[in-house]
Amino acid sequence: MSAPPGSLESLVRRLLDDVRRKAGIRHDRPLERKLTRILSAMPLAVLELWVAQVEAADPDSPDWLSLIENLTIHETYFFRDPQHHEHVRRRVLPALIAARRPERRLRLWSAGCASGEEAYALAILTLEALADSGEARRGTDGIVTDWDVAVLGTDISRIAMRQARHGCYGEEGMGPFRDLPAAYAPWFVPLVGQAAPCRRVREDARRLVRFERHNLMGARPPEGAPTDHGFDLVSCRNVMIYFDDESRDRAMRGLMAAVAADGWLTLGATDRLPEGASFERVHGDRAVAYRRVAGKAPGQAGPGKAGPA
Ligand SMILES: C[S@@+](CC[C@H](N)C(=O)[O-])C[C@H]1O[C@@H](n2cnc3c(N)ncnc32)[C@H](O)[C@@H]1O
Numbered sequence: 001m002s003a004p005p006g007s008l009e010s011l012v013r014r015l016l017d018d019v020r021r022k023a024g025i026r027h028d029r030p031l032e033r034k035l036t037r038i039l040s041a042m043p044l045a046v047l048e049l050w051v052a053q054v055e056a057a058d059p060d061s062p063d064w065l066s067l068i069e070n071l072t073i074h075e076t077y078f079f080r081d082p083q084h085h086e087h088v089r090r091r092v093l094p095a096l097i098a099a100r101r102p103e104r105r106l107r108l109w110s111a112g113c114a115s116g117e118e119a120y121a122l123a124i125l126t127l128e129a130l131a132d133s134g135e136a137r138r139g140t141d142g143i144v145t146d147w148d149v150a151v152l153g154t155d156i157s158r159i160a161m162r163q164a165r166h167g168c169y170g171e172e173g174m175g176p177f178r179d180l181p182a183a184y185a186p187w188f189v190p191l192v193g194q195a196a197p198c199r200r201v202r203e204d205a206r207r208l209v210r211f212e213r214h215n216l217m218g219a220r221p222p223e224g225a226p227t228d229h230g231f232d233l234v235s236c237r238n239v240m241i242y243f244d245d246e247s248r249d250r251a252m253r254g255l256m257a258a259v260a261a262d263g264w265l266t267l268g269a270t271d272r273l274p275e276g277a278s279f280e281r282v283h284g285d286r287a288v289a290y291r292r293v294a295g296k297a298p299g300q301a302g303p304g305k306a307g308p309a
Pocket of ligand 1: 022023024025072073074075076077080111112113114115118154155156157160214215216217236237238239242
């Protein structure tokens with residue numbers, strides 16, 4: 001049975017539809033409960049006007065953004081899923097470094113990076129992989145390389161992007177360091193004189209990373225995307241699990257199109273590439289990454305090869 005127009009329930013439904021249309025995020029019970037809790041604090045007459053305003057608002061407008069801030073889940077931590085990160089360091093990045101030796105340039109994108117941990121981890125892994133392959137030097141000031149490396153981190157949330165740019169992370173509770181492998185601990189420098197203990201990403205990694213707000217449902221590539229060729233590596237993990245099927249397809253098409261010919265794509269454990277996508281699966285130890293099959297548009301059928309490359 002549908003809720004009477006103007007009731008709290010129907011206004012919640014209208015906003016849930018709006019959130020799905022503009023951000024791709026599907027309806028579910030926890031989201032509905034959260035929204036009902038937020039909206040029930042407002043008188044119904046005010047609420048109806050506000051809902052109409054939000055529906056008419058552009059997804060970049062302050063009204064709409066303040067709503068989405070309250071509904072998105074920004075759960076993340078450094079080196080979440082260590083097997084995935086090892087695969088990127090030992091398999092994906094060495095292959096990319098070998099392929100890009102003539103240009104000595106790497107462009108990476110972490111899409112839906114929440115407060116930035118994944119984007120900084122990509123910078124750290126890239127510097128480590130460059131040093132492992134003799135393309136960078138480990139010194140007392142960190143890792144030094146003459147490669148031109150840039151990592152772009154994006155998220156729909158303005159607040160998350162602000163935290164990410166700051167690059168400082170608190171240590172309390174189940175915080176961002178909960179799964180940090182000991183080998184990567186030297187990449188984080190304790191900040192003194194803070195009210196609560198926190199650490200900052202080391203300067204050699206931090207200076208490679210920039211953050212921009214970007215909606216995966218939008219038609220435009222993110223600000224700062226390479227204009228001459230695509231990204232060498234695009235990573236989008238634990239983001240599309242919140243999307244409905246249609247939005248997931250749309251986001252996936254955008255991500256695939258952003259990958260350079262022979263570039264790589266890494267996804268969350270439950271994400272699947274569409275049938276016929278021109279990417280091959282490259283397996284590691286309980287991890288998989290996708291390499292674009294050179295010379296084909298991202299939606300075209302590849303050789304369908306599965307298994308270790
Ligand atoms: C659970 S976090 C994942 C963070 C990180 N990728 C990881 O795996 O740890 C999901 C992030 O996706 C972002 N997000 C949700 N919908 C989005 C959209 N339409 N465009 C861009 N980011 C979105 C949320 O703001 C949130 O920060």
